[in-house]
Amino acid sequence: MRTLLTPRTFRRFLVAAGALAVIAASGNWAERHELQTKTEGLRQAAAAHVLGLRGLVERHDFLPHAAARHPDVQDLLRAPRDAALRARVDDYFADLQATTGAAALFLVDRAGLTLAASNWNLPSSFVGQSYRQRPYFEDAVQGRRGLFYGLGLTTGQSGLFIAEPVRADGAILGVVVVKISLEPLQATWMHGADPVVLRDSRGIVFLSAVPEWLFHGIRPVSAAELRWVAAHRQYGNRDRFPVLPWTIESRSATPAFVLHTSVQGRRTNLLALDTPLPELGWTLTVTTDMKEVVQARQLALMLAALAVALLLLGVLYWRLREKRFIEQRTARIELERRVEERTRDLEEAHAFRKAMEDSLLVGMRARAPDGTIIYVNPALCAMVGYSADELLGRRPPYPYWHPDDLEKQARESADALQGRAAPHGFESRIRHKDGHDVITMVYAAPLVDAQGVHRGWMSSVVDITAQKQAEARQRDQEVRLQRSARLASVGEMASTLAHELNQPLMALSNFAVAARALAAQSAPPAMLAGALDEIVEQSKRASEIVKRVRAFINPQRAQYESLTIASVVTHAAALLTPELRRDGMALRLDLDDDGARVRGDRVLLEQVLVNLIHNAMHAMQGRPRGSIGLASRRVDQGVRVSVIDEGPGIPPEQLDQIFAPFFTTRPDGLGLGLNICRTIVEAHGGAMTVDNRAGGGAAFSFTLPTVP
Structure with missing residues (x-):
């Protein structure tokens, strides 16, 4: 007896089959999409790692080439027993290593013996070691650039060796080698979430984020390859390289492949991508966990099933809703009209409030x-x-x-x-x-x-930037006006003094020169010629003072030089010796500045000392056998010069205005001497102070910065 499907049952069967097909297709699409996304991520990660590796090599690629052309390097290869030359090359390599961050630099002669190295002063020094069996030495000594990765014969630490022949007069004298450490790069990989592997042309892993994969091969290493590795001690004393526990599953839709392996004893599935580095002979493998691909497929299947279920529920709901549609239509239209009116009112209120804001x-x-x-x-x-x-x-x-x-x-x-x-x-x-x-x-x-x-x-x-800027400009303008007023008053006085003194002083110089010529013609006594010489010198000095005062007004004309404070003090004291003797006063010099040197204008600094000594003499008038102290001392980064008198001192209420323009306690004074002295000292980068001494008298001091 045959059972016939009714049309209704057949439709239900078609719906169920279509739903299952949609769910399966969704899972497959999600898996392909996640694989493509993961593969693109692996491409970007591989590009970043390759860029870092190539950048590390290129950053140090110039070192052996540059070092091979250094004259001391070539000379040491010609005279390997020259100890002084070896010391210079050792220091040169150590400086290059510290500057560039390379692991080491060393120089090897044609016999493979190391003559100099950046680590010459360490217990693991390369000096005296033979690297004849290294491939990079064999390539470089034959005139080719050598490139080789392996464990160090001396230190046992891995690194990339770049070698360059040292050529001179068409001959190869030796080889310069730079060692680059890749261990920091491996340490960075170990902190990453996904394993990264770097293997050589024989398939041997020499850098890995997974320690147990190191020095394993992705395939069996042939006997010839094992002999070559052992002969050159590329990986130390290792003579076996077990095959990695990898099972590779290719995916036709993507260049990446699935890697079934174990990490730290835990089975895992990784999506991997190989990137060759032909210039280095290496292959970089980056991986990522396949867990997200599996989860994406499962999630897509669940979402598709949920969507189909919701669709079926929606169809049922639509059929129920259709029955009630007619009776609710009128109520809905009325409700929509009221909502529209209320919305319009709210929009108008909102628009008005927003316009105000x-x-x-x-x-x-x-x-x-x-x-x-x-x-x-x-x-x-x-x-x-x-x-x-x-x-x-x-x-x-x-x-x-x-x-x-x-x-x-x-x-x-x-x-x-x-x-x-x-x-x-x-x-x-x-x-x-x-x-x-x-x-x-x-x-x-x-x-x-x-x-x-x-x-x-x-x-x-509230933005008050403009107000603050206006206040700052006003303060700055007030400071500029005060400074301009001070410079204007001093400049006007100095210009007047220069104009009034220049012509009579030059006339005095001319008269003295003429008198000296007449004395020479009529053979006067030697004392007359000496006196006239002194007149000429003092008149020239007065003229020089006029020039320096003008230069002080216009700093572009100043004549600064490196001079000792002792020479300035001694010359100023010699100028005032006659006046001191005439007034019965003594000048005590106490120079303890270790030959301090300053940069300044000798004549202007002498005028400061002359003015301060004159003030001390005036303060001590009426005191028989007075004594004036002139001392210089080292202080921090400068030298301090002090003029000390035995006078009555400065009244406390006048200390704050003693350097003010036109302030004076002398009936015949202008009140500009101390002001000009302070201005000269400040123009030399120094500072001037005044203090009353505990035992009586005043001490005027100024400090100038020293120069080497």
Whole structure:
């Protein structure tokens, strides 16, 4: 008896088969898509690792080439027993190694013996070691560039060796070798989430993020290859390289392959991608876990099943809803009309409120109690340079906070959020998005809704940058005016003094020269010629002072030189010797400055000392057998010169104005001497002070910076 399918049953069967087909197709698509995504990620990771490897090699590639052309390197190969030459080459290699970060640099003669190395002073020094059996030496000594990776024969540490022949006069004298350590790169790989492997042309893994894979092969190593590795001791004393426990499964849709293996005793499936490095003879393998691919397929299957179930439920719901559609249609139309009217009213109210807020020139910012920005107006966005989308939802620290005031602004923000903000506002410096600073005043107030519930805090932000800049310009202008007034008064007095003294002093010089010529013609006594010589010297000195005063007014004319303080003090004392004898005063020199040298104008510095000694003599008038002290001492990075008298000292109320222009205690004084002295000292980068001594008298001192 045959059973016939009814049309209704047949339709149900078709629906079920279609649903299963859709679910299966979804799973396959999700798996392919995740594989493609993972493969692209592996390509990018491989490109980054390859770029890092090539960059590491290229960064040190020039070293052997440059070192091979150094004259000392070539000379040492010609004279290997020259100890001084070897020491220079050792220091040169050590400096190159420290500067470039290479693991080591060393020089090998044609016999393979190391003559000099950057680690010459370490127990593991390469000096005296033979590297004749190394392939890089064999290539370089034959005139080719050598490149070889292996374990060090001396240190046992792995590295990439780059060798360059040292040529001179068409002959190869020896080989310069640089060693680059790849261990930091391997350490970085070990901290990564996915294993990375680097193997040589024989399939032997020499760098790996998985330690148990090191010095294993992806295939059996042939006997000839084992003999070559052992002969050159590429990997130390190892003579066996077991095959890795890898099972490879190819995927036709992608260049990547699935790697079934174990990591730290745990079975795992990895998606792997090989990238050859032909210039180095290596192959880089990057991997990622297949777990996400499996999860993507499972998730797609579940989502597809859920979607089919929801679709079927939707169809059932639609059929039920169709029955009620007619009776609800009228009610729905009425409801939509009312909703439309209410929406229109709300939009109009919202548009009016937004127009009011957008027209404000003051920045407005609303924050939730936790500091999240929930509203900003256009004025605030323009003030900080960030759009509303960039600010809404942000919590402290905000992007416009000034990087130099982060702690201060965090404290002010916390005070505002806790209701402790100053009612009169507080000043805050912020950083505009384009990089310039903006000075603002911030006023905070509670944000309360229509039901009286506290929803956060509203801040008003006012830009006061222009006001602050105007205040700064005004302060700067006042300082400039004060300085200009001071320089103008001193310059005017100095110019007048130069103009009035220049002509009579030059006339005195001319008369003295003429008198000296007449004395020579009429053979006067020797004393007359000496006196006339002194007149000529003093008149020239007066003229030189006039020139230096003018140079002081115009610094471009100044004549600065390196001189000793002792020479300036000694010459100034010699100039005043006649006056001191005439007034019965003694000048005590106490020079203890270790020959300190300063850079300055000798004549102007001598005038400072002459003026200070004159002031000391005037303070001691009426005291028989007075004594003036002139001392120099080393202080920090300078030298301090002091003129000490035994006079009555400076009244305390006059100490603050003793250097002021036109202030004087002498009836015939102008009050410019000490002011000009201080100006000369400051022009030399120094400072001048005055102090009353405990035993009586005053001490005028100035400090000048020393030069080598």
